[in-house]
Amino acid sequence: MSAEPLLSVSDVRVRFPSGSSLTSLAGKPRGIEAVSGVSFTLGRGETFALVGESGSGKTTLARTLNGLQAVATGSIRFDGQHLVGLSEAQMKPVRGRMPMMFQDPVGSLSPRLSVRLLLAEPFVIHGLSKRDLNAEVARLLALVGLPRDLADRYPHQLSGGQARRVGVARAIALDPVLVLADEPTAGLDVSVQGEVLNLLNDLRDRMGLSILIITHNLHVVRQIADRMAVMYLGRFVEQGETGAMFRAPHHPYTAALLSANPEPDPDKIHNRIVLPAEVPSLVARPSGCEFHTRCPCAQPLCASDVPPPVTIGASRLTCHFPLSVEAPAASASA
Amino acid sequence: MTLLSVKDLSVAFHTEGGRLEALKRVNLTVPANRIVGVVGESGCGKSTLINAILGLLADSGEVTSGEILFEGDKDLTRLGSDQMRALRGQKIATVFQDPMGALNPVLSVGRQMRDIQYRSGLSRQQKNERSIDMLRKVRIPDPERRLVQFPHEFSGGMKQRIAIAMALMMEPALLIADEPTTALDATLEVATIELLKDLQRDIGCSVLFISHHLGVIAELCNEMVVMYAGEVVERGTTHEIFHNARHPYTRKLLACDPARLSRREPRLPTIAGTLPDLRNRPQGCIFQPRCELADEVCRMAPPDAAFEGSHVARCWHAEATMAGVSP
Numbered sequence: 312m313s314a315e316p317l318l319s320v321s322d323v324r325v326r327f328p329s330g331s332s333l334t335s336l337a338g339k340p341r342g343i344e345a346v347s348g349v350s351f352t353l354g355r356g357e358t359f360a361l362v363g364e365s366g367s368g369k370t371t372l373a374r375t376l377n378g379l380q381a382v383a384t385g386s387i388r389f390d391g392q393h394l395v396g397l398s399e400a401q402m403k404p405v406r407g408r409m410p411m412m413f414q415d416p417v418g419s420l421s422p423r424l425s426v427r428l429l430l431a432e433p434f435v436i437h438g439l440s441k442r443d444l445n446a447e448v449a450r451l452l453a454l455v456g457l458p459r460d461l462a463d464r465y466p467h468q469l470s471g472g473q474a475r476r477v478g479v480a481r482a483i484a485l486d487p488v489l490v491l492a493d494e495p496t497a498g499l500d501v502s503v504q505g506e507v508l509n510l511l512n513d514l515r516d517r518m519g520l521s522i523l524i525i526t527h528n529l530h531v532v533r534q535i536a537d538r539m540a541v542m543y544l545g546r547f548v549e550q551g552e553t554g555a556m557f558r559a560p561h562h563p564y565t566a567a568l569l570s571a572n573p574e575p576d577p578d579k580i581h582n583r584i585v586l587p588a589e590v591p592s593l594v595a596r597p598s599g600c601e602f603h604t605r606c607p608c609a610q611p612l613c614a615s616d617v618p619p620p621v622t623i624g625a626s627r628l629t630c631h632f633p634l635s636v637e638a639p640a641a642s643a644s645a
Numbered sequence: 646m647t648l649l650s651v652k653d654l655s656v657a658f659h660t661e662g663g664r665l666e667a668l669k670r671v672n673l674t675v676p677a678n679r680i681v682g683v684v685g686e687s688g689c690g691k692s693t694l695i696n697a698i699l700g701l702l703a704d705s706g707e708v709t710s711g712e713i714l715f716e717g718d719k720d721l722t723r724l725g726s727d728q729m730r731a732l733r734g735q736k737i738a739t740v741f742q743d744p745m746g747a748l749n750p751v752l753s754v755g756r757q758m759r760d761i762q763y764r765s766g767l768s769r770q771q772k773n774e775r776s777i778d779m780l781r782k783v784r785i786p787d788p789e790r791r792l793v794q795f796p797h798e799f800s801g802g803m804k805q806r807i808a809i810a811m812a813l814m815m816e817p818a819l820l821i822a823d824e825p826t827t828a829l830d831a832t833l834e835v836a837t838i839e840l841l842k843d844l845q846r847d848i849g850c851s852v853l854f855i856s857h858h859l860g861v862i863a864e865l866c867n868e869m870v871v872m873y874a875g876e877v878v879e880r881g882t883t884h885e886i887f888h889n890a891r892h893p894y895t896r897k898l899l900a901c902d903p904a905r906l907s908r909r910e911p912r913l914p915t916i917a918g919t920l921p922d923l924r925n926r927p928q929g930c931i932f933q934p935r936c937e938l939a940d941e942v943c944r945m946a947p948p949d950a951a952f953e954g955s956h957v958a959r960c961w962h963a964e965a966t967m968a969g970v971s972p
Contacts (some may be wrong), residue, residue, distance in 0.1 A: 364830045365801060471687060498827070500686035500857055500899040505913035512912070527830055530903040534913060554909075571832040573860030575904050577883040581864075585839075586832060590784065590800065 314390070316352035317489060317521050318376070320356040323349045323385030323546075325375050329594065334553045341580070343593040347545040349385075353489070356515060358522040360553070361531040362568065363542030364590060369525045371416070373491045376523070377409045378402040387478045390488060406612075407437050412492045416499075420466040426452075426477055426566075433484040452481040455510060459489060472503035476510065483514060489521045490514075496531060508535055529572045533557055544593060544601050551626030561633040563608050563622050571579040572619040608632055647717075648755055648851045649819055654711035654722075656690075663924045667693040667706070669873045669931075675819065680700070680845060680852040682866035682883065685860060686898070688920050690875040691855045695821055697856070698853075699739065700729035716818065734761065738812035742806035742824040748796040754807055755792035761811050764924070775942050779810040781841060802833035806840065813844055820845070834935040837867050859902050863887055867868045868955070871895045874921055874931050880957035891958035894932045929962065938962045 325346040346368045353359045361369040375381040376387060378394060387394040389409060397405070410433075414421035418431055431444040432452050447464055457474040466474060473497065482490050492511065496504040512535060514520050526532060532539055535555060540550035541564060547564035560566040566582040574581075586605045591597050597604045602615035610632060618631045656668040668690045675681045683691055696702045698713055701719060713721040715737070718905045721729070734738075741747050749757055758776035759769065759940040767775070773792065780788035783806040796804055805825060812820055822841070837862060845852055856862050862869055862882060870880040871892065879892040897916045899905060906913075919934035921927050930948050933939040940961075948961045 365834060371759050482843045499904075500743070500917040501898065505901050505903070505915040508914050509915065526738070527889060528903070529831060530906075534906065534909055568832060572834045572904070573838070573858065575859040575863045575887060575899065576903050577863045577866075577887050579863075585836070585837065597941065 314428050317355045317357075317390060318523075319386075319388045319445055320352070320376070321350045321386045321388075323372070323375060323387060324383045325371055325380055327382045333470055338403065344383075345593065346375060347544050348548050349542075349545075351540060351550055353521055353523060354645055355488070356519050357538065358515065358524060358536045360526070360539040361523065361525045361538035361542060362529065362532060362539060366590065367542040368545035369542055371545075371619075373411060373493055373523060373525060376431075376491060377406050377411055379411070387631040403437070407433070408487050409489045409491065410485070412478050412482045412490060414493055414494045414497060416471055416478055417466050417469065419478060420474060421546075422466050425462065425463070426457075426464050426466075426469075429466075429477060430462070430480055430484065437485060439485075447484070451484055454483065454514070455480045456506075470503075471499050472506060474558040475499060475503075475507050479507070479510060479514075482603065483518070483520075486518070487520065489523065492522055492524045494525055494527070496526065496528065504531070511535070529569060539570060544591065544596060546601070546629070547627075548626035548630070549626055551624070551628075555625055561626055561635070562628045562630050563606050563632075563634060564602050565628075566634055567607070600629070602630075608634075646677045647674050647693060648677045648715070649853070650714045651694075651698070652712050652714065652957075654694075654697060654713060655709045656693055656702065656706055657709050658703070658706045660924070664914070665923045666698065666875060666926060667923060667924070670711070671872075671875075672762070673870045673875050673877060673880060674870075675851045675853055678845075678849055679819075679852055679867045680842075680854055680865055681738040682854045682862040682869040683864050683872060683874035684855060684869060684898075686857060686920075688874070688923075689872040690795060691857075691872060693875070695739070695823055695853075695855060696870075698821065699733060699737065700724065700726070725954055732819075735815050736765065737819045737821065738817040739813065739821045739823065740805075740808050740812045740825045742827050744808050744828065745796065747808045748804060750796050753793050753795055753816065754784075754799070758792070758807075758811055758814065761814055765815070767939040775814065777811075779814055780807070782813075782844065783807070785810075802829055802837065805829060805833075805837060808846070809837075809840065813848060813850070814850050817850055819852050821855070822852060823855045824857070825854075827856070827858065834861065835864075841865060859887075859899065860904055866944065872897070875923060876925075876931050877959065878932065879956075879958040879960075885956045887957075892932075892960045893936050893938055893962070 323346055324344055326342045326344050345427045349372060363369055375382055382395050391633040393582055396635055425449050430448045434440055434442055434444055434447060444472045449459060453458055457476050464477050496507050511522060515522055525531055537555045539556060540547045540554045549565045570584045572596050584607055591604055599615045603609040618629045620627060620629050621633060623633060651671055651673045654668055656669040658665045658667055685691055697708060698721060708722045717720050755776060759772045762772045762773050776792060777788045780791060785791055785803060785806060829837060854866055866883050869883050869886050871878050873894045879895045880902050886895060892898055902913045903913060916935060921934060927934050929945050930943045933943040942961050
């Protein structure tokens with residue numbers, strides 16, 4: 312890993328407009344902050360996982376990194392270049408080096424293009440159509456372990472796993488340095504999930520790729536991510552080294568999330584931290600620590616004061632009363 | 646007592662490429678008051694099985710052999726469409742994977758919950774009261790106010806709980822749950838499993854729970870059935886299957902789940918090979934082309950399940966794998 316991280320994100324905020332002009336007349340803030348003050352770095356060859364409940368801002372953050380979503384404030388530095396404020400034309404080459412794998416494997420492929428055209432498309436878009444595209448298509452199919460004759464099929468003729476591999480091939484077409492993988496294994500069977508993750512790991516090892524992966528599956532995170540961040544209402548509540556966070560989560564939300572992981576063992580006794588199901592709305596964020604409405608350890612202080620950032624070991628978190636002992640859920644993996 | 650018993654069920658679809666055998670000689674039973682899980686990968690016939698039970702097979706599909714006995718003597722494969730319609734929603738209810746798709750977006754939740762009670766003969770007021778009770782049971786806060794709201798005003802987890810409330814409204818004898826937690830986050834998934842367990846106990850119904858998520862099956866189900874390429878390859882209690890799987894496919898499937906790896910592995914386990922073409926099933930054992938233990942016998946004839954006890958594995962080598970290393 313070189314001295315400067317591949318990606319440094321600093322205090323990034325993303326806002327979506329909402330509400331009418333009447334809400335602003337009433338003195339309430341207009342719009343919601345879907346990503347709120349997120350800072351992290353990602354090194355070369357590193358895999359970083361984003362976890363959190365639906366609506367916590369994971370996908371919005373990924374889309375913001377490669378300019379599909381505008382930044383309100385904050386800075387993003389990628390491979391020595393500042394990305395905030397770049398024009399569409401300036402962003403285009405950046406996206407070739409930082410492609411996104413979208414969530415739905417079949418839905419993210421145009422139903423009217425054959426696999427051959429889908430794989431040639433990145434080269435055409437980036438003005439590289441002078442290359443021998445048939446050779447490039449063959450190279451990409453081989454890289455992701457798909458048979459050559461698949462090139463003439465259409466997305467609806469592919470299985471979920473094959474469609475996902477085509478998505479991976481499209482993402483790595485232009486020799487990227489960072490792949491943003493949004494739920495790359497959601498909806499895939501466990502055996503196919505293993506194949507796709509092995510493929511991503513291989514590519515990372517062979518091409519020196521960095522990977523930012525968004526996933527609900529915490530077992531996947533534990534297997535492939537070097538570092539991870541837990542998002543809640545658009546903020547990072549805790550980030551750190553994966554192994555350490557699984558062994559000893561310090562934020563009560565991380566602990567609850569890890570303890571909610573269904574285990575394939577009918578005899579396991581669960582010490583679950585059950586959270587009230589109602590996630591607060593981004594329109595009306597709770598006061599103080601935003602997790603206090605669901606936190607099992609909340610104190611009066613949590614409802615009034617915003618917790619300061621704290622560092623424990625390699626983990627950074629925002630909590631007034633971080634957990635210091637090993638959480639019951641984490642001991643299961645020992 | 647057995648509530649549902651599927652015997653030697655085969656279902657075929659007529660496709661352009663020829664006859665496709667989607668289910669082949671499927672046997673399973675759902676005892677009263679039990680939760681039975683069906684696990685298997687895409688294309689293993691889980692959905693076809695549900696549709697066959699519900700009498701909702703596509704026009705191109707037909708039951709080619711076997712029977713589906715419900716409450717002892719009713720063979721669902723032989724009931725007319727009126728008789729089936731009378732069962733569905735009353736005696737057999739279903740919860741589907743996509744909670745948004747299961748609810749009508751332009752009708753209020755209260756209206757939909759009233760509509761589903763159309764056969765009950767209750768007054769509008771009574772129907773509303775039952776709806777409120779049911780929403781409370783599935784832990785929707787402030788149900789009186791919520792009743793007039795529309796599906797888009799609820800979160801994904803709440804919508805799935807509403808779908809569960811609607812399915813259980815008529816206190817069915819059998820609830821079929823088709824991947825009801827797949828679209829949910831881990832925290833909501835666990836909450837939904839706990840809710841299903843509690844409701845099942847309250848109502849005393851049986852549940853046929855379809856999932857490809859092994860962790861969910863382990864936590865929820867008493868018994869389970871493992872399907873591969875349209876066949877039941879193994880069945881037993883959840884404990885037996887997770888701790889002493891005897892079919893090579895089950896063992897591989899379990900090994901693939903990253904949750905079962907105690908430490909970080911450089912390569913995640915996978916199952917080599919691909920599903921067989923169901924239009925042209927391999928001779929002998931269905932798993933034989935991908936199985937390391939396959940020998941001449943496996944390639945010649947399909948294994949006859951030794952149907953002794955609760956734990957059955959359709960494999961010529963079941964005894965050997967049992968004696969082998971424990972998973």
